[in-house]
Amino acid sequence: MKNIRNFSIIAHINHGKTTLSDCIIQICGGLNDIKKEKQILDSMDIEKKRGITIKAHTVNLKYKSKNGKIYKMNLIDTPGHVDFSYEVSKSLIACEGVLLLIDSTQGVKAQTISNYNKAIKMNLDIIIVFNKIDLPNANIKRVSKEVKDIIGISTKNVIYCSAKTGDGVINILESIIKNISQPKGKKNNPLQAIIIDSWYNNFLGITSIICIKNGYLKLKDKIIINNKKKYNIETLGLFTPKKKEKKKLNCGEVGWITYSEKKINNIKVGDIITSYLNPCKNLIIKCKKIKPQIYIGLYNLNSNKNEIFKNSLKKMKLNDNSFFYEPEVSLILGFGFRCGFLGLLHMEIIIERLEKEYNLNLIITSPNVIYKVYTINKKKIYIDNPCKLPKKNIIKKIKEPIAECKILIPKKYLGKIIKLCIKKRGILINTIYYNNKICLIYEIPISEIIINFNNKLKNISNGYASLNYNFKYYKTSNLVKIDILINNKRIDIISRIIHNNNLYNVCKKIITKLKTLIPRQQFDISIKAVVNSNIIFSNIIKQFKKNVISKCYGGDISRKKKLIQKQKIGKKKMEKIGNFFLPKKIFLKLIKINNN
Incomplete structure (x- = not known):
């Protein structure tokens, strides 16, 4: 126990966490038995393609300190x-x-502050590291002042490093030994372990990553999870980072186990494992359950793969507990699922994984947040799908979720950022001035944040602005539902709930966009944006018209009139019975249309 250190690297995106992890693994000899490559812990193709870490990864290493101990x-x-x-x-x-x-070229960012507060709340030991000191634009003095002013902690014991070159990484490892506590559990206590991640294998069943808080776990031990079902440990071991089997996991270690569980719904992140023969009475606290921020409808275009689609969502839920899904049916697309995500990037990653890993062809609806609807019958309804919104005559009021946003920016971009926040219906709560940066605290509806807000922040600040937001409360707003009618047929998957102030502009943008995307047919297609049976904006996609008199080189004019009249009758009949096809790209492009 004295020689075990469990630690994590936390930082704002692109500050060099994975590069530092790779460097630490190389120094500790974790690459002796596997091919050396970049992004060792980023195992998914999507992580390597996008250059970001999506899933937390664990690795067990051995390091010989300067004091001679391993x-x-x-x-x-x-x-x-x-x-x-x-x-x-x-x-x-x-x-x-x-x-x-902390990136010594960028300084303190929004996620730096958020992650620091998480570590403080969990009473963890914190070592501050300034990375990328080898770059010519590194400014250690400025970043040190930002750490003091913004975070409010001393920089006396800061460690300077370059994860790219390896400079200073040995000092980090020595500081971990000196300044991070050993695990507090006891080997002789009853088994207490917590599941921090799981995934599914067709042959082994569920594999879970666990942390042993008390006691120990051996091969073939009998365990119970959350005091419910009994299991036998089939295999266990560590990641070095290669998967390595062992006969025993000791107190304080983070490793993996398999236990022949095939039912995915039985295991969740945060579940507690204890011994069947000697169970622990006082179980440790579970992981905090997190609620999704945005919801979409997700449909598979190949109905023959619906069972594969359903099972793939179960496996995704096992691997990502923040992901939510439940069945729903669309009038247009048929059977599908209502899915919840933490944000737009989270949604894109899940959909990309489903399509690549399970060979699915998916279509999505516009993102929505959860609204609180109060009816005249004194009922409170939670709505995550515009199609479920009650009729106007029974609605008393609608409340939308509001987020507290902390936006950290250089001073010169203040005016542009304020204009953007006002457009997004933001209310300024506080302004905190630092040496060369400003922290704006706004209350902004989550529906205004989830699509393109972060991208716009980056664009108008040349990438220097950073955002962190959390749900705060529900607020009464003047909200309406837009229905899109194509040839008087409601397309439920395009329905949206928006603020009344943006109504006309949004309707115009959707209809104009649809007109450019929907293929022309042999009959006119009318497109309308409707609110409570009132047409806000409409347009018509004109029909193709075949030249039916092209072969009539001469002869009586009545012959030509007869052919034209016959064509008109046929067109009217086609309008009544004709079907139109909406390509997948329509919905993928419409999702990017924001309220402005």
Whole structure:
């Protein structure tokens, strides 16, 4: 126990967490038995393609300190994007300390502050590390002042490093041994372990990553999860980072287990494992359950793969506890699922994984948040789908979720950022001035944040602005539902709930966009944006018209008139019975249309 250190690297996105993890693994000899490559802990193709960490990863290393002792290092690499903050929270449960990594060229960002506060709340030991000191634009003095002013902590014991070149990484490892506490559990106590991640294998069933808080776990031991079902440990071991089997996991270690569980719904992140023969009475606290921020309808275009689609969502839920899904039916697309995500990037990653890993052809509806609807019958309804919104005559009021946004920016971009927040219906709560930066605290509806808000922040600030937001409360708003009618047929998957102030502009943008996307047919197609049976904006996609008199080179004019009249009758009949096809690209492009 004295020679075990469990730690995580936390930082804002692109501050060098994974690069530092790779460097630590190389120094500790974790690459002797596997091919050396970049992004060792980023195992998914999507992570390597996008250059970001999506899932938390763990690795067990051995390091020989300058004092001659060999230490076991359990390193957990975590994501930096705000959409994956849940991955950070569950990883910190297995740690006694963290490395707070700060890019010495960019300084303190929004997620730096958020992650620091998480570590403080969990009473973890914190080591501050300034990374990228080898770059010519590194400014250690400025970043040190930002750490003092914004975070409010001393920089006397800061460690300077370059994860790219390896400079200073040995000092980090020595500081981990000196400044991060050993695990506090006891080997002789009854078994207490917490599941921090799980995934499904067709042959082995469920594999879980666990942290042993008390006691120990051996091969063939009988365990119970959450005092419910009994299991036998089939295999167990560590990641070095290669998967390595062992006969025993000791107190304080972070490793993996398999236990022949095939039913995916039985296992959740945060579940507690204890011994069947000697169960622990006082179970440790579970992971905090997190609620999705945005919801979409998700449909598979190949109905023959509906069972595969359903099972793929179950497996995704096992691997990502922040993901939510439930069945729903669309009048247009048929059977599908209502899915919840932490943000737009989280949604894009899940959909990309489903399509690549399970060979699915998926279509999505516009994102929505959860609204509170109060009816005249004194009922309170939670709505995550515009199609479920009651009729106007029974609605008393609608409340929308409001987020507290902390936007950290350089002073010169203040005016542009304020204009953007006003457009997004933001209310300024506080302004905190630092040496060369400003922290704007706004209350902004989550529906205004989830699509393109972060991208616009980055664009108008040349990438220097950073955002962190959390749900705060529900607020009464003047909201309406837009229905889109194509040839008087309601397309439920395009329905949206928006603020009344943006009504005309949004309707015009949707109809104009649809007109350019819907293929022309042999009959006119009318497109209308309707609110409570009132047409707000409409347009018509003109029909193709075949030249039916092209072969009539001469002859009586009545012959030509007869052919034209016959064509008109045929067109009217086609309008009544004709079907039109909406390509998948329509919905993928419409999702990017924001309220402005």
